[in-house]
Amino acid sequence: MDMQTIRHILVAATLAAILPRAAVAQSTRPILAVFAHPDDERVIGPLLSRLAREGRETHLVIATDGSQGVTAFAGIAAGPPLAAARVEEANCAAKRLGVRQLHLLGLPDGGLAKFEVLGRLRRSLAAIVDSVRPAAIITFGPEGGTGHPDHRLVGDVMTQVVQGDARYAKIDLLYASLPTERLRTAPPANPTVNGMAESLLTVRVPFEARDLAAGREEFACHKSQYQPAQMDSVNKYLAHAWNGTVWLRPWMGTLHDRGLFGSRAGDR
Numbered sequence: 001m002d003m004q005t006i007r008h009i010l011v012a013a014t015l016a017a018i019l020p021r022a023a024v025a026q027s028t029r030p031i032l033a034v035f036a037h038p039d040d041e042r043v044i045g046p047l048l049s050r051l052a053r054e055g056r057e058t059h060l061v062i063a064t065d066g067s068q069g070v071t072a073f074a075g076i077a078a079g080p081p082l083a084a085a086r087v088e089e090a091n092c093a094a095k096r097l098g099v100r101q102l103h104l105l106g107l108p109d110g111g112l113a114k115f116e117v118l119g120r121l122r123r124s125l126a127a128i129v130d131s132v133r134p135a136a137i138i139t140f141g142p143e144g145g146t147g148h149p150d151h152r153l154v155g156d157v158m159t160q161v162v163q164g165d166a167r168y169a170k171i172d173l174l175y176a177s178l179p180t181e182r183l184r185t186a187p188p189a190n191p192t193v194n195g196m197a198e199s200l201l202t203v204r205v206p207f208e209a210r211d212l213a214a215g216r217e218e219f220a221c222h223k224s225q226y227q228p229a230q231m232d233s234v235n236k237y238l239a240h241a242w243n244g245t246v247w248l249r250p251w252m253g254t255l256h257d258r259g260l261f262g263s264r265a266g267d268r
Contacts, residue, residue, distance in 0.1 A: 029135035030057040030100070034125065034158045036140070036150035037109065038066045038090035039222040042238070043145060043193070044138060044176045045097060045215030046207035047246040047261075052098025053211070054262070059132050061103040062090055063121060063154050068109040074224040083109075085224045092221035096214055103128055112153045121154070125161050134171060136260055137162065141175030141249060143194035159251065172260055173251040174203060178241040189237035190230065201247040202254070205261045212239065 031051055035041055041048065041060055051058050066086035067079050076082045087104060094102040105124050107117055129137070139158045144151035155175065162168045180195035216235050219226070226234065 028056075030059055030132050032059045032061065032129065032132050032134035032137045034061040034063070034137060034139040034154060036063050036112075036148065036154040037069065038062055038086045038093065039219070039225055040140075040145065040151065041093060041097070042215065042219050042234075043178070044246050044248075045218045046211035046242065047138075047205050048097040048099060049211040049214035049218075050205070050207045051261075052100075057100045058098065059101050059103060059128070059134070060094055060097075060099045061105065061125070061128060063105045063107050063124075064109040064112065064150055065104075065106045066090075066109050069225055071225060073227055076224055082224065086222075089221045089224060093218040096218040096221060098214075110150060112150050118153070118157060121157050122161060125158055126165070129161060129168065129171070135257065136172040136174060138174045138176050138248065141177055141196065143177065143196065145177075145193055146191045147194050162251070170256050172255050172257060174248040175251065176246070176248055177201060178238075178247055182241045182243060186237045186240040187233065189233040191234075192237070193241070195241075196247075196249055198247075200249050203248040203250055203261070204245045205248070206245050207242075212242075 031048075033041060033044060033048060040062070048058050048060070065083040067083035069086070070076070070078045070082060074085075076085050083106075090102060090104060105121065107121060111117060112121060137158060140151045140155035142152065142155065144155060159173065162171060162173045175196075177196040178193050179198035179201055181198050183193065183195045215238075216231075219231055219235065
């Protein structure tokens with residue numbers, strides 16, 4: 001081996017040792033999804049399935065206990081009985097999507113709009129972010145999915161946490177939604193979703209048929225909230241709106257890490 005070759009090897013080894021590992025770490029760090037109720041994760045179910053299938057660590061936060069989501073057909077009383085049922089459903093859904101860890105905060109369903117509760121929510125979310133150290137956080141944007149006040153508040157507080165601490169400056173915060181243009185032609189369903197303009201949903205992550213199937217299996221866990229015919233209509237509505245793609249809006253307009261979801265994901 002000549003001296004020039006040896007020098008090249010030494011230079012390469014030195015660069016490998018001193019170059020920052022942030023880019024590699026960013027592409028392998030966990031993804032954190034933050035929503036208000038058990039079943040809200042449905043809007044990104046195929047994405048969570050795809051990430052888990054590809055070996056990415058995923059975490060799902062559910063802020064409220066879901067104890068006020070009473071349906072006549074389920075026959076479960078509001079309060080502790082319904083909260084217990086929805087814990088089981090949330091665990092079932094997380095398992096179907098391959099979620100590494102489910103974080104249930106147990107805050108009052110429909111009762112987030114109080115100073116004390118919002119403070120608890122903010123502290124809990126900050127603690128989870130510090131523990132998980134995610135590359136990205138996915139939550140509701142200002143339209144709040146179906147528009148539920150809890151949806152809007154969870155997204156707002158999660159945004160506040162990211163905005164309020166310089167340590168989180170490199171975390172990609174994304175709002176999950178669906179394109180308004182596709183929702184206009186979607187088959188009827190209840191509930192429906194408040195969309196965002198397609199031009200704003202610049203992060204578009206494709207998924208496979210098996211991920212769509214996993215999302216349907218996850219949704220089927222929420223038996224206290226939906227009857228089979230209602231689930232079927234919601235599934236068709238979402239499948240039309242997704243069109244093979246989970247749609248996300250970066251809070252800052254673009255991604256810090258364009259390779260966050262792999263080369264097949266678009267950041268336009």
